[in-house]
Amino acid sequence: MSLHFDGVALDYGARPVLRDVTLHAAPGEVVAVVGRSGCGKSTLLSLAAGLLNPTRGAVTRPAGRVGFVFQDARLLPWLTLRENLRLVAPTLSGAQADDWLARVGLRGRGTDRPGQLSLGMAQRAAVARALAVQPELLLLDEPAGALDELTAADLRAELADLLRARPVTTLLVTHHPLEAALLADQVVVLGGRPATVQGTLRVPGARPRDPDDPAVAGTMRDLRALIARADRAAPGGGEAA
Numbered sequence: 001m002s003l004h005f006d007g008v009a010l011d012y013g014a015r016p017v018l019r020d021v022t023l024h025a026a027p028g029e030v031v032a033v034v035g036r037s038g039c040g041k042s043t044l045l046s047l048a049a050g051l052l053n054p055t056r057g058a059v060t061r062p063a064g065r066v067g068f069v070f071q072d073a074r075l076l077p078w079l080t081l082r083e084n085l086r087l088v089a090p091t092l093s094g095a096q097a098d099d100w101l102a103r104v105g106l107r108g109r110g111t112d113r114p115g116q117l118s119l120g121m122a123q124r125a126a127v128a129r130a131l132a133v134q135p136e137l138l139l140l141d142e143p144a145g146a147l148d149e150l151t152a153a154d155l156r157a158e159l160a161d162l163l164r165a166r167p168v169t170t171l172l173v174t175h176h177p178l179e180a181a182l183l184a185d186q187v188v189v190l191g192g193r194p195a196t197v198q199g200t201l202r203v204p205g206a207r208p209r210d211p212d213d214p215a216v217a218g219t220m221r222d223l224r225a226l227i228a229r230a231d232r233a234a235p236g237g238g239e240a241a
């Protein structure tokens, strides 16, 4: 099922945040959204989740469940990993929950509590929880943002494999050009204040992609050029600008 933003504007009270945002994610497609801090990426995810309504324009969302992964795992510390999964997917048996954990490299950890995990393991458990609901839409908000680079690389590889095994329409917010180049089919660059779509890039090559593939480096170059052009076209577009 697909996700469509058509001419979407969003104001918080009198404050315009997004203007004329159009993007389309076909069924099973991964669309990455990159942009400077504060430009409205989380707002875009809230619109995609149906937690906010656009001020103007239309958001057409897949009917069905939504899986979320945030920058931090947000597991309930007093529950086991198995119980954390079953809290959001109550129809799962304990064995099925363990199976999801095994798919993200956490075989045999179902009875652990979040406090027993490293950051990277907790983040993988959050991915398992998001996918265990069998979502029609997956929303990833900087999923590797809090991880060191080696752990982030593992998580990205894990996500790439999972999304190939079971494609889900996905909106991925990231600051990281490599993450977009590895995981996305399409990258949307947001910029300006209020933020508009400054450009869209189709990422060549089938997923999963090898980080050492020269095509991935080429995508990152193109993406950086697009971001730099967006900065010139819409200066002052973010808190970091």
Ligand SMILES: Nc1ncnc2c1ncn2[C@@H]1O[C@H](COP(=O)(O)OP(=O)(O)OP(=O)(O)O)[C@@H](O)[C@H]1O
Pocket: 012, 015, 017, 035, 036, 037, 038, 039, 040, 041, 042, 043, 044
């Ligand atoms: N509930 C709200 N009410 C008013 N303003 C808000 C609200 N939520 C966010 N904003 C403002 O809207 C703008 C966009 O915020 P948003 O969190 O969507 O940006 P972002 O690109 O996700 O930022 P970051 O990358 O730092 O997470 C910011 O200027 C923020 O201060």
